[in-house]
Amino acid sequence: MEVLKIATAGSVDDGKSTLIGRILYDTKSLTTDKLEAIEATSKKRGYDYLDFSLATDGLVAEREQGITIDVAHIYFSTKNKSYIIADTPGHVEYTRNMVTGASTSQASIILIDARKGVIEQTNRHFFINNLLRIKDVVVAINKMDLVDYSEDVYNKIKADFEELMSKRDYQDQNISFIPVSALKGDNVVNKSENMPWYTGESILTHLENLDKADIFNTGTPRFPVQYVIRPKTEEYHDYRGYAGKVYGGNLSVGDEVVVLPSQTESKIKEIYFYDETFETASRRSSVTITLEDDVNVSRGDMIVKKDDLPTIEKQFTANVCWMDSKQLTPGGKYVVQHGINKVLAKVDTIHHKINPDYSGIEEDVTGLGMNDIAKVSFKLNKPIFYDKFKDHRTNGSFIVIDPQSNSTVGAGFIQ
Numbered sequence: 001m002e003v004l005k006i007a008t009a010g011s012v013d014d015g016k017s018t019l020i021g022r023i024l025y026d027t028k029s030l031t032t033d034k035l036e037a038i039e040a041t042s043k044k045r046g047y048d049y050l051d052f053s054l055a056t057d058g059l060v061a062e063r064e065q066g067i068t069i070d071v072a073h074i075y076f077s078t079k080n081k082s083y084i085i086a087d088t089p090g091h092v093e094y095t096r097n098m099v100t101g102a103s104t105s106q107a108s109i110i111l112i113d114a115r116k117g118v119i120e121q122t123n124r125h126f127f128i129n130n131l132l133r134i135k136d137v138v139v140a141i142n143k144m145d146l147v148d149y150s151e152d153v154y155n156k157i158k159a160d161f162e163e164l165m166s167k168r169d170y171q172d173q174n175i176s177f178i179p180v181s182a183l184k185g186d187n188v189v190n191k192s193e194n195m196p197w198y199t200g201e202s203i204l205t206h207l208e209n210l211d212k213a214d215i216f217n218t219g220t221p222r223f224p225v226q227y228v229i230r231p232k233t234e235e236y237h238d239y240r241g242y243a244g245k246v247y248g249g250n251l252s253v254g255d256e257v258v259v260l261p262s263q264t265e266s267k268i269k270e271i272y273f274y275d276e277t278f279e280t281a282s283r284r285s286s287v288t289i290t291l292e293d294d295v296n297v298s299r300g301d302m303i304v305k306k307d308d309l310p311t312i313e314k315q316f317t318a319n320v321c322w323m324d325s326k327q328l329t330p331g332g333k334y335v336v337q338h339g340i341n342k343v344l345a346k347v348d349t350i351h352h353k354i355n356p357d358y359s360g361i362e363e364d365v366t367g368l369g370m371n372d373i374a375k376v377s378f379k380l381n382k383p384i385f386y387d388k389f390k391d392h393r394t395n396g397s398f399i400v401i402d403p404q405s406n407s408t409v410g411a412g413f414i415q
Helices: 016-026 032-044 060-065 092-102 120-131 151-165 203-208
Strands: 002-009 072-077 081-087 107-113 136-142 174-179 222-229 241-245 256-260 264-273 276-278 286-291 302-305 311-322 333-338 341-354 373-386 397-401 408-414
Touching: 002 016, 002 092, 002 120, 016 072, 016 081, 016 107, 016 203, 081 092, 081 203, 092 120, 092 311, 107 120, 120 151, 136 151, 136 203, 151 174, 174 203, 311 341, 333 373, 333 408
Parallel strands: 002 081, 002 107, 107 136, 136 174
Antiparallel strands: 072 081, 222 241, 222 302, 241 286, 256 264, 256 302, 264 276, 264 286, 311 373, 311 408, 333 341, 333 397, 341 373, 397 408
């Protein structure tokens, strides 16, 4: 079954957790004990409605304060798809959590409180969706029940958001506007009768109708080798297969390929999935590939088409979201993990800091603090084979690791 990962974004009290809880409730994805707990807690607090945010906010501090602090992953399925929702916090100080949740998502839901409209945090959330090249964005204008389901309020917020869209540099996004009431259930799973002026789809119907071709960023085929398979049995004495996942495009039997970093040339001989053979491995499929020539291939190498090589260099420039309390400064030494490969890296230059509310850049920056986003150049101790993030989402991204604590301290997107 197709799996769709969705990131949510919104300011404090915009209703992200309530929206997700409503989806789980209306799709009958809540277990009986969970539903009973929500009913009991809502009654205990004196609510005359079910507090669906309790379905997602798992930390005690989240339940006490009624806010989301950490990224929660929620799973549910319909007849057509399986869904993973990354419920990310809306506070400015949790920007790094939002980047983490959205970095692997194919779609996003940005919530806007109908009473507040487009605010500074909305700019920040849309900027991150733009930065991470998320192709399908739903702008859910929530709490329409509190503005009497007004079409004028909806149109005003839509116009303000369209003005914000003019500032983006990623034009391939499909942006849909849906007026909802997460608390009442209007246009979440089922169409609302309270807004006859809205003729579009509900949120779930929109997600159900998304085509894979429209949400996954296409690119050129990249096959990082995860594992070299050598059974060394009598039946497979000379067998040598390379297991991994195909990213970006398709690979087929007979394709002329190059193994990086050795740049050895060969052809694809066979493509296996367990005990079946295929003529073509489609993108995002996990397969084992054999080559016609007995070449030296190790874990961490990459197989690419002969006429479509990535950039192979010992330096690059990237947009980096810093996630550590200890500042990133020029000259700092880290480990960059790009795909499977880990290389030693030194921060060469911090070019400028990027304000994620579309207010411009800050130059003459001496260091980056937690949640800062900046354009940074790195020098590496050995070459990596990468693509620009805008051309290849998987092969253009990396994480930064502190070699002393072994903690992930940053996420980067190669320019």
